[in-house]
Amino acid sequence: xxxxxxxxxxxxxxxxxxxxxxxxxxxxxxxxxxxxxxxxxxxxxxxxxxxxxxxxxxxxxxxxxxxxxxxxxxxxxxxxxxxxxxxxxxxxxxxxxxxxxxxxxxxxxxxxxxxxxxxxxxxxxxxxxxxxxxxxxxxxxxxxxxxxxxxxxxxxxxxxxxxxxxxxxxxxxxxxxxxxxxxxxxxxxxxxxxxxxxxxxxxxxxxxxxxxxxxxxxxxxxxxxxxxxxxxxxxxxxxxxxxxxxxxxxxxxxxxxxxxxxxxxxxxxxxxxxxxxxxxxxxxxxxxxxxxxxxxxxxxxxxxxxxxxxxxxxxxxxxxxxxxxxxxxxxxx
Amino acid sequence: xxxxxxxxxxxxxxxxxxxxxxxxxxxxxxxxxxxxxxxxxxxxxxxxxxxxxxxxxxxxxxxxxxxxxxxxxxxxxxxxxxxxxxxxxxxxxxxxxxxxxxxxxxxxxxxxxxxxxxxxxxxxxxxxxxxxxxxxxxxxxxxxxxxxxxxxxxxxxxxxxxxxxxxxxxxxxxxxxxxxxxxxxxxxxxxxxxxxxxxxxxxxxxxxxxxxxxxxxxxxxxxxxxxxxxxxxxxxxxxxxxxxxxxxxxxxxxxxxxxxxxxxxxxxxxxxxxxxxxxxxxxxxxxxxxxxxxxxxxxxxxxxxxxxxxxxxxxxxxxxxxxxxxxxxxxxxxxxxxxxxxxxxxxxxxxxxxxxxxxxxxxxxxxxxxxxxxxxxxxxxxxxxxxxxxxxxxxxxxxxxxxxxxxxxxxxxxxxxxxxxxxxxxxxxxxxxxxxxxxxxxxx
Numbered sequence: 132x133x134x135x136x137x138x139x140x141x142x143x144x145x146x147x148x149x150x151x152x153x154x155x156x157x158x159x160x161x162x163x164x165x166x167x168x169x170x171x172x173x174x175x176x177x178x179x180x181x182x183x184x185x186x187x188x189x190x191x192x193x194x195x196x197x198x199x200x201x202x203x204x205x206x207x208x209x210x211x212x213x214x215x216x217x218x219x220x221x222x223x224x225x226x227x228x229x230x231x232x233x234x235x236x237x238x239x240x241x242x243x244x245x246x247x248x249x250x251x252x253x254x255x256x257x258x259x260x261x262x263x264x265x266x267x268x269x270x271x272x273x274x275x276x277x278x279x280x281x282x283x284x285x286x287x288x289x290x291x292x293x294x295x296x297x298x299x300x301x302x303x304x305x306x307x308x309x310x311x312x313x314x315x316x317x318x319x320x321x322x323x324x325x326x327x328x329x330x331x332x333x334x335x336x337x338x339x340x341x342x343x344x345x346x347x348x349x350x351x352x353x354x355x356x357x358x359x360x361x362x363x364x365x366x367x368x369x370x371x372x373x374x375x376x377x378x379x380x381x382x383x384x385x386x387x388x389x390x391x392x393x394x395x396x397x398x399x400x401x402x403x404x405x406x407x408x409x410x411x412x413x414x415x416x417x418x419x420x421x422x423x424x425x426x427x428x429x430x431x432x433x434x435x436x437x438x439x440x441x442x443x444x445x446x447x448x449x450x451x452x453x454x455x456x457x458x459x460x461x462x463x464x
Numbered sequence: 465x466x467x468x469x470x471x472x473x474x475x476x477x478x479x480x481x482x483x484x485x486x487x488x489x490x491x492x493x494x495x496x497x498x499x500x501x502x503x504x505x506x507x508x509x510x511x512x513x514x515x516x517x518x519x520x521x522x523x524x525x526x527x528x529x530x531x532x533x534x535x536x537x538x539x540x541x542x543x544x545x546x547x548x549x550x551x552x553x554x555x556x557x558x559x560x561x562x563x564x565x566x567x568x569x570x571x572x573x574x575x576x577x578x579x580x581x582x583x584x585x586x587x588x589x590x591x592x593x594x595x596x597x598x599x600x601x602x603x604x605x606x607x608x609x610x611x612x613x614x615x616x617x618x619x620x621x622x623x624x625x626x627x628x629x630x631x632x633x634x635x636x637x638x639x640x641x642x643x644x645x646x647x648x649x650x651x652x653x654x655x656x657x658x659x660x661x662x663x664x665x666x667x668x669x670x671x672x673x674x675x676x677x678x679x680x681x682x683x684x685x686x687x688x689x690x691x692x693x694x695x696x697x698x699x700x701x702x703x704x705x706x707x708x709x710x711x712x713x714x715x716x717x718x719x720x721x722x723x724x725x726x727x728x729x730x731x732x733x734x735x736x737x738x739x740x741x742x743x744x745x746x747x748x749x750x751x752x753x754x755x756x757x758x759x760x761x762x763x764x765x766x767x768x769x770x771x772x773x774x775x776x777x778x779x780x781x782x783x784x785x786x787x788x789x790x791x792x793x794x795x796x797x798x799x800x801x802x803x804x805x806x807x808x809x810x811x812x813x814x815x816x817x818x819x820x821x822x823x824x825x826x827x828x829x830x831x832x833x834x835x836x837x838x839x840x841x842x843x844x845x846x847x848x849x850x851x852x853x854x855x856x857x858x859x860x861x862x863x864x865x866x867x868x869x870x871x872x873x874x875x876x877x878x879x880x881x882x883x884x885x886x887x888x889x890x891x892x893x894x895x896x897x898x899x900x901x902x903x904x905x906x907x908x
Contacts, residue, residue, distance in 0.1 A: 195905075198555045198556065199578060200577050216902070218898040285724060285725060285728015285729070287728075302723055306723070391731075394672065394673065394727075394732055395732050406871065409723075409878075410878060410879055411878075425551075426569070426866060427866045429905065
């Protein structure tokens with residue numbers, strides 16, 4: 132790199148008169164200063180917007196802090212309340228875990244399956260790729276609102292169609308038992324971005340590997356198990372990691388679905404009155420964290436929740452990565 | 465060695481850059497109150513509020529009056545600000561002079577921490593006639609003796625009923641007790657051939673539109689907190705009574721049927737609100753609904769009556785709930801005198817309050833405004849005006865934990881009505897304990 136800069140940047144290389152050399156600041160030091168100045172904004176950004184909030188959250192989690200008054204050290208009180216007294220955190224945590232365990236795998240499997248179908252270069256494949264990708268361009272709020280109306284138990288077209296076949300449609304977003312599965316349907320509909328990544332990965336699998344496997348007598352499933360999955364293992368790993376993180380932070384879709392399904396959606400009114408509707412079934416951990424921190428101004432407690440979430444996410448990701456590594460092909464000596 | 469120098473330089477540059485970033489994030493200001501109000505007002509003052517569209521124009525018309533009375537003053541109005549955002553900016557010390565919020569839940573925290581400055585010194589200095597302010601509204605605009613907000617109109621509730629459907633059923637009087645509400649509600653409920661609900665006399669589900677626990681409290685006189693500020697849900701028998709009445713009502717129709725019917729209804733603030741289209745005959749609702757009805761279904765023949773009350777408590781009849789907009793001066797205000805002048809005008813000037821009440825169809829919070837000949841009062845609206853002044857109208861007490869206790873209670877009741885938890889008394893006792901813990905955590 133140095134040689135390139137020297138060649139292109141030196142006055143001799145460009146033929147232009149260079150700045151007068153400072154007798155006091157050697158050239159190498161000037162370069163170091165320039166490098167430090169250029170790196171500084173990025174490092175400062177990382178420290179101020181990543182490292183500081185992380186450390187501050189840990190500190191605030193041991194305090195009573197409401198944004199207005201200076202934080203007051205309370206030791207483990209926030210954690211004690213979190214694990215023993217908070218009336219809604221149990222539901223919030225279980226709902227979030229449900230999305231991690233159910234939504235993430237289903238989205239990945241469906242995205243992989245559809246990508247597998249679309250990877251075949253057949254006539255019209257471009258059209259179908261567009262069709263499956265388009266929903267992911269819909270803003271999440273608009274998508275949720277549309278879905279809640281489509282699945283409206285009383286007047287939604289889904290139940291109307293089911294009614295034609297003599298089936299009494301369920302309550303969907305208004306039934307605590309079905310509200311989360313309804314959001315899974317929404318997640319599947321909007322999995323276009325994941326599907327595109329899977330498609331790219333599948334198209335990148337060398338055809339020779341399939342031919343070799345076929346010659347060795349591998350059937351279709353065996354080709355998937357021993358060729359496709361190991362080859363796209365990094366993509367699967369990426370999908371699981373980003374999916375788990377997204378599920379742990381699941382907020383917008385659940386909050387909007389609660390608001391619209393409760394019949395009390397209005398601009399600017401916040402989500403406090405519709406939080407978790409129906410019956411806390413859509414109350415996620417991050418919604419409760421937000422409500423505690425910014426509606427009830429308990430930033431200390433919200434920080435404790437954030438720390439617990441951080442630790443949980445780290446553990447889940449380690450477990451997920453280990454599971455995925457099971458697909459790693461064995462080293463060939 | 466070279467690497468160390470580069471590292472040191474990077475650290476120094478980073479510290480300088482970080483300090484600049486943090487410096488840009490921080491601001492604070494302190495201002496002491498003058499001994500007398502300024503003789504002449506001049507300068508710029510900002511007002512943040514959540515109203516938009518037609519309602520924002522109403523607020524603007526009052527601001528125009530303020531500017532006309534004070535030609536050297538410019539009011540920068542930030543309308544349509546999400547209430548959550550407004551609160552965050554105020555709480556973080558942002559340069560807002562006057563903040564108008566609909567959330568009474570913020571009062572406890574904002575008063576106790578100084579996010580909204582204490583108005584008592586200004587009120588005393590300018591000898592503001594606080595006797596003119598509706599006494600009950602002072603309950604939710606102050607906390608622990610600190611009057612950090614003033615009421616800027618309030619909401620209250622009553623029972624709205626569809627006269628056409630009442631007439632067709634031969635019902636001449638709206639219900640006055642919970643028993644009558646149940647009986648008439650059931651009489652006016654009709655079903656389709658498949659057993660689903662076609663028309664609902666009254667929707668008893670908690671969570672439907674305005675069916676919140678605090679609104680049910682107005683029917684029973686139930687209290688949220690006892691005299692010591694402890695949760696009162698298990699100890700006040702009025703709660704058990706109304707919850708059991710409501711649960712029995714739900715069970716009689718069927719929770720699933722109600723839920724299915726409710727899910728198919730229009731949004732509360734849309735033109736296809738269930739009351740607008742006659743799918744629900746009687747609704748608990750606020751005075752603002754009269755403006756919505758006039759705009760959305762001007763031909764609807766409806767009546768307004770006080771909320772039905774528990775059978776043996778006729779003295780409660782006529783009461784409603786009270787809770788409305790609160791306005792305060794943010795701690796970050798650079799010009800608190802000007803902010804106070806604007807706030808005082810909007811909340812204690814009779815003509816300004818009447819003008820806003822006429823435009824927004826909310827309840828004035830001044831006695832002088834309620835008695836003003838300029839206040840536009842229809843027969844329907846009059847019921848709400850009387851409810852607002854009723855001695856038993858309920859307000860939700862401000863706490864350091866905001867409205868979290870009410871949300872916990874609503875959550876409990878919403879679950880209870882599904883039939884998941886059987887023992888009401890045990891559940892309410894557990895709820896009280898949880899809320900008490902939450903109060904302790906919040907420093908109540």
